[in-house]
Every structure is written in structure tokens, then in C-alpha cells.
Amino acid sequence: MKQDKTRVSVSRRRFLEKSVKAACGASLLGLGLGLHSQRSHSLSPTAIRPPGAGAEEDFLGACVRCGLCVRDCPYDTLKLAKIEDDVVTGTPYFEARDIPCEMCDDIPCVVACPTGALDPDLTNIDDARMGLAVLIDQENCLNFLGLRCDVCYRVCPLIDEAITLERQHNERTDKHALLLPTVHSDYCTGCGKCEKACVLEDAAIKVLPIQLAKGELGRHWRPGWLDENKFNGISAQSGLEKTPDKAVETPFSGNPLDTLNAPK
Amino acid sequence: MTKSPLGHDAIVQKGYLGAHKWLILRRISQFSILALFLIGPLFDLWVVKGNLNSSLTLDVLPLTDPYVLLQSWFSGHTITNTALIGAMIVATFYFLIGGRVYCSWVCPVNIITDAASWLRRRLGIKSNTVLARSMRYWLLLATLIASAVTGTIIWEFVNPVSLLHRGIIFGMGLGWIIILAVFLFDLIISQRGWCGYICPVGAFYSVLGHTSLPRISADKREQCTNCMECVVVCPEPQILPPVLKTGKGQIHPMIFDSVCTNCGRCIDICAEDVLHFRLRKIPGDKKPVR
Numbered sequence: 305m306k307q308d309k310t311r312v313s314v315s316r317r318r319f320l321e322k323s324v325k326a327a328c329g330a331s332l333l334g335l336g337l338g339l340h341s342q343r344s345h346s347l348s349p350t351a352i353r354p355p356g357a358g359a360e361e362d363f364l365g366a367c368v369r370c371g372l373c374v375r376d377c378p379y380d381t382l383k384l385a386k387i388e389d390d391v392v393t394g395t396p397y398f399e400a401r402d403i404p405c406e407m408c409d410d411i412p413c414v415v416a417c418p419t420g421a422l423d424p425d426l427t428n429i430d431d432a433r434m435g436l437a438v439l440i441d442q443e444n445c446l447n448f449l450g451l452r453c454d455v456c457y458r459v460c461p462l463i464d465e466a467i468t469l470e471r472q473h474n475e476r477t478d479k480h481a482l483l484l485p486t487v488h489s490d491y492c493t494g495c496g497k498c499e500k501a502c503v504l505e506d507a508a509i510k511v512l513p514i515q516l517a518k519g520e521l522g523r524h525w526r527p528g529w530l531d532e533n534k535f536n537g538i539s540a541q542s543g544l545e546k547t548p549d550k551a552v553e554t555p556f557s558g559n560p561l562d563t564l565n566a567p568k
Numbered sequence: 569m570t571k572s573p574l575g576h577d578a579i580v581q582k583g584y585l586g587a588h589k590w591l592i593l594r595r596i597s598q599f600s601i602l603a604l605f606l607i608g609p610l611f612d613l614w615v616v617k618g619n620l621n622s623s624l625t626l627d628v629l630p631l632t633d634p635y636v637l638l639q640s641w642f643s644g645h646t647i648t649n650t651a652l653i654g655a656m657i658v659a660t661f662y663f664l665i666g667g668r669v670y671c672s673w674v675c676p677v678n679i680i681t682d683a684a685s686w687l688r689r690r691l692g693i694k695s696n697t698v699l700a701r702s703m704r705y706w707l708l709l710a711t712l713i714a715s716a717v718t719g720t721i722i723w724e725f726v727n728p729v730s731l732l733h734r735g736i737i738f739g740m741g742l743g744w745i746i747i748l749a750v751f752l753f754d755l756i757i758s759q760r761g762w763c764g765y766i767c768p769v770g771a772f773y774s775v776l777g778h779t780s781l782p783r784i785s786a787d788k789r790e791q792c793t794n795c796m797e798c799v800v801v802c803p804e805p806q807i808l809p810p811v812l813k814t815g816k817g818q819i820h821p822m823i824f825d826s827v828c829t830n831c832g833r834c835i836d837i838c839a840e841d842v843l844h845f846r847l848r849k850i851p852g853d854k855k856p857v858r
Contacts, residue, residue: 326700334710334722341718341725364720365643368636368651369730370622371738375608384734386741393743394621394724394734418622418630419640420648 348390349512351397352494354382355405355432356414356422359515366421369394373413373422379406382413400496400511405434407461407495430462435494436517437467437487437509445508447485450474456498456509457485466491467498485509489518574689574797577839590832597673605737619734620674621724622654630654635772636730639723642715659776665830667777671763671770672803672831676732680747681763684754685803697758701806701827704764704771711768728762729769760803763829770829778826784834785822785846786811792842798834808834812842822846 341364354373357363373396374382381403385391396413398405407429414422426432437456439445446453447469460467469483485498487509496511521527578587585592605623608614617624622632632654641647662670672678714722724730728750735743750762763770786792789812798812799805807825835843 322700323702326703327706329699329703330706330710333707334714337711337722337725338714338718341714341720341722361719362645365640365715366645368621368632368640368721369724369734370618370632371734372618372622372624374738375614375617384738386735386739386743387731387746388742392725394730416617416624418618418624418632418648418650418654419637420646420651424648 349516350399350401350510351385351389351391352400352405352435352496352511352513354396354398354413354422355407355411355429355434355493356417356424356426357434358421358423360513363421364392364395366419367395368419368421370418371396372416372418376412376416378408378412379403381405398496400435400494400499401507402500404496404500404511405432405493406497407432407493430491430493432493432495433514435496435511436489436514437492437494437496437498437511438517439485439487439509440512441504441506441508444504445485446503447483448508450476450480450482452483453503454483454485455501455503459497459501461495461497462491462493466493574800575837577795578797578837581839581841587836590836594673594831595679598676598679601674602676602733602736605733609737619730619737621730621734622651629657631658633730634659634776635769636721636724638772639711639715639721642712643719643721644716662773662776662780664781665777666780666782666828667773667775667826668770668829669777669780670773671767672829675729675769676736677729677747677750677762677767680732680751681754681760681803684751685760688755688759689800693756695756697761699758699761699765701765701804704766704768705775707766708768708771708775723768727769729767760805763803774826779848780826781848782830782845783822783824783848784828784830784832784843786842787821787844787846788840788842789814789821791840793840795839797837797839798843801833801837803829803831803833822848824848 353360353363354377358366369384371384371394374384381398382396383398385393385395385397387393391397409429411426411429411432414424414426417424439456442448454469457463457467457469466488468486468488470486472482472484474480474482494511494514498509499507499511502509575587581587604616605619608617615626620633621636622630624630630650630653632651634655637647637651637655640651711723726746728746731743732740732747735741735747754761758765786808792812792814794812799808802808804825804827807823807828810819811821811823813819830845832845835845
């Protein structure tokens with residue numbers, strides 16, 4: 305009886321010991337995996353996600369790496385990352401300089417996605433924001449050199465919206481114009497056709513993941529000249545130019561100079 | 569008397585085919601599933617698109633790996649109907665047929681670990697690191713917690729199962745290194761180590777198939793000669809001796825332990841015809857199983 309008891313307690317201790325070891329091993333592995341996954345949140349700058357993919361950290365929780373989007377891509381644009389690629393293994397991406405997105409009207413990749421990692425609410429491809437084209441090399445871009453290459457502008461599926469040509473005086477010749485390709489983030493879907501078409505050895509215009517391409521204003525900062533930021537219909541600058549039509553309840557004149565320079 | 573080589577007696581008794589029936593069926597199952605996924609990209613015949621993580625068969629039937637989807641849900645992603653339906657179909661199937669049937673009849677890594685185990689026996693490699701078998705369940709739990717904490721499907725960063733399956737269909741690249749590592753781990757470091765101690769995918773399916781119907785039963789265990797060949801070939805060798813024991817302290821002859829992968833190698837290798845596939849009976853059921 306007594307012997308039985310000791311045997312029970314020994315085997316229980318052994319069981320506990322084994323379980324603790326296993327649990328520790330598993331949590332260490334889990335921890336390592338967790339840390340590893342955090343490193344992967346920043347996407348390689350040349351890898352562009354398919355249309356409808358959200359922010360990288362959301363995408364990695366939603367994409368099951370099944371490749372159905374790749375299969376339904378009619379242009380073989382999309383591919384799944386291999387372990388040697390600078391993209392999380394098994395997830396879909398494309399490289400604009402290699403094969404850009406052709407912006408299909410029916411967005412088959414989004415339709416194919418079983419998990420909603422590619423947002424099913426994206427039904428108009430013009431609303432896609434896969435990345436943002438940036439004319440990154442203004443020293444070698446032929447248009448910046450004063451030539452009329454215009455290729456990126458011509459191939460842009462949203463020509464005159466996503467890319468416009470902005471005229472500027474050519475200081476070098478002092479008699480010609482520069483027509484500078486200019487990307488507008490309100491329209492650019494990040495399809496990458498401009499980067500693909502750029503005639504340089506290495507593209508002067510490149511599509512970058514949006515978080516790389518864009519800055520962000522301070523949250524408290526309101527550009528006063530925009531309609532949505534006007535206070536009672538008065539923009540921050542309008543007071544400088546003229547008194548508002550409707551007088552606002554204030555002891556001060558609309559012109560700050562009146563107040564600032566007024567004799568006491 | 570010298571002991572005959574492993575499996576020799578079974579071949580004498582049942583012929584080569586009889587002594588490898590389940591093994592051959594399993595390989596057919598594994599390779600035809602791979603083939604179904606492969607004829608799309610190879611011959612442009614699209615029966616099945618995708619891979620084991622999620623697929624679409626004949627453009628109507630969605631199938632999704634429930635473990636991957638569970639991690640996705642833990643990561644905070646809202647599950648879509650398509651994925652949920654696909655995962656329910658898969659989960660129901662393995663719930664009924666046996667969770668770890670996935671491991672031995674579908675999983676492509678099984679071919680790798682079986683090969684390692686076979687070569688280990690052939691080369692007589694004895695070095696063996698024994699870990700706790702419960703570790704895979706802890707790791708299963710850890711992957712779910714880590715998915716929630718990091719907001720990613722965490723096991724997909726390393727999972728050799730999806731890596732190999734996806735690799736074969738979509739292009740492997742350097743992924744072979746991971747597969748080779750699993751092979752060498754099983755060959756040199758730990759016998760049946762990957763599936764036996766680590767793989768949380770197998771652990772998930774084992775939990776899923778906890779009450780599945782087809783089970784292996786040592787229903788003619790009185791004929792057992794204790795040759796131990798079934799234990800040698802079994803990927804989870806700890807589960808066989810208890811059910812083979814007869815006489816005082818004998819338990820129900822059916823393997824109720826859900827780590828059994830229903831691979832059927834024990835049935836194949838048994839010259840005495842002790843083991844059979846049977847449908848589950850409730851433990852403690854007074855009626856003897858045949």
C-alpha cells in the first residue's frame with residue numbers, strides 16, 4: 305500500500321516534470337516564432353501586394369497562403385513567396401518591374417480569395433491601393449533632363465489622373481519647357497505599369513508600398529485652405545485678405561494687423 | 569533460431585501485396601492528392617486549385633485547413649463564409665474518419681518522415697532523442713497564443729507541411745532546406761521526432777479526431793506472439809503494447825488514443841493477423857469486439 309503510494313507520487317512528479325519541460329520547450333519555440341514574425345512586418349520595397357490586401361500586419365493574419373489569387377491571375381503577375389524571397393513565405397506578391405498588375409475590371413484575384421485577405425468590398429479596381437508610384441530618380445528621368453519620354457505617363461491606365469505632366473521652365477536651356485511626370489496619390493493604384501515601362505536601365509519611377517512612399521501630416525495639423533478645415537466658413541488665411549462676409553462674434557477685426565499694431 | 573528480417577513473416581503469410589496493403593493504399597492516396605493539385609499547373613486541367621491550406625475543387629467545393637483558419641481567427645481576422653464552410657467540411661471529415669488520417673494519408677511530409685524512419689532502420693541508427701509527446705499539444709497552444717499576440721498566422725512561418733505541399737505545386741525554391749532539416753532530424757536526431765513530438769498540425773488533427781469512428785483494434789490479440797514488429801514500424805509506438813496485452817490487467821483491444829494515425833502499418837506487418845480496422849465501440853462496452 306505504502307509502496308503503491310510512493311510509486312504514484314513518483315510517476316506524478318515525473319509526469320509534472322515532463323509536462324513542464326514540454327510546455328517550456330513549446331513556449332520557447334512559440335516565442336521565437338513570435339519574434340521572427342515581427343521582423344517580417346516590413347515588406348520588401350519591391351514586393352507589391354495584390355489589390356485589396358490591407359496593411360501588412362492585417363494581411364499576415366488573414367492570408368492562408370493558398371495561392372488561389374495566383375491561380376486566377378490571368379497575367380501571371382502574382383506569385384507566392386519562396387523562403388529565399390524577402391516576403392513572408394507563401395504569401396502572394398508581385399514585382400512591378402517584372403510583371404505589373406493589369407488592373408482587370410472583374411478583379412479575379414480578389415474574387416478568388418477565400419478568406420477575405422483581399423478585401424471583397426473592392427469591386428472597382430480604380431479604388432485599389434496596391435502601392436504608390438514615386439518618381440524616385442529625378443536626376444536620370446528623361447523628362448527631368450528635358451526630353452519628351454513621357455512613357456510612364458502614356459502607359460498609365462489612369463492617364464492625366466494618376467500621372468500628369470506638369471510644365472516647368474527649363475533652367476538649363478533657358479528656352480524650353482520641362483514636362484515633369486507627377487504622380488497623384490488620390491488616383492494611383494500602384495499597378496506598376498509605369499515602373500515596368502520606364503525606358504531606363506533601372507526604372508526612375510518605382511512603385512513602393514504605401515507606408516514607404518507616403519509621409520503623414522501631424523494629426524493636429526489642419527491645412528487651413530482646405531474646405532473641410534474652414535472655421536465658420538473662414539479659412540485661416542482669408543482673414544488676412546478680407547473681412548468675412550458674415551461678421552463673427554469677436555472683439556477683434558478680421559485683419560490681424562489692426563489688432564497687432566493698434567495703439568494702446 | 570535467428571530472427572527473420574522485419575516484415576518477412578508477414579510476407580510469407582500474406583504475400584507482398586497483403587503485407588503492404590495499407591502502405592500501398594496510403595501512398596496512392598498521398599500521391600493522387602498531390603497529382604490532383606498538380607495536373608492543374610502541369611496540364612492546365614483544373615480539378616483542384618490552391619493547396620492544402622485552402623483549395624477550390626471543380627470551381628464549387630471550397631476546402632480550408634481548420635487549423636490555419638483557427639490561427640487566422642485568433643489573429644483577429646474576421647472569418648468569411650467561404651473559408652468557414654471549407655473548414656467545416658474538412659473538420660467534419662476528419663472528425664468522423666480520424667483526425668490523424670490527415671497525417672498518414674494526406675500530409676506530404678509523412679512521405680519524408682516515413683523515408684527517414686525506414687532509412688534509420690536500414691542504417692541501424694540507434695541515437696535517439698526522446699522528447700515529451702505532449703510537447704506538440706503545448707506547441708499547438710503556443711501557436712494559437714502567438715497568433716493572437718502577433719496578429720499573424722504564426723505556424724505558417726515555418727510549417728513544413730504547407731511549405732512542401734505549396735512548394736511542389738507553386739515552386740519550392742530553397743524550401744527544400746527545411747524539408748531536408750525535418751528529414752535529417754528524424755533520421756539522425758530523433759526517431760519519428762517531427763510528427764511524434766513537434767508538429768502542431770498533427771496535434772490539432774489528433775484533438776479533432778478524438779472520437780472518430782474507424783480505429784485499429786487488436787481484436788485477435790490472443791494470437792499475438794510478441795514479435796514486436798508492429799511496435800517497430802508504428803509511428804506512435806507507445807500506443808500498441810497496452811492494447812496487445814492479454815490476461816490480467818488487459819484493456820479494451822481497440823486503440824482509442826487519437827494520436828494513432830490509422831496508417832495501418834501494424835496491420836500490414838502482423839503475420840498473425842492480430843490487428844484490424846474496426847468501427848469504434850464505446851470503452852467498457854461488455855460485448856467483445858468480434
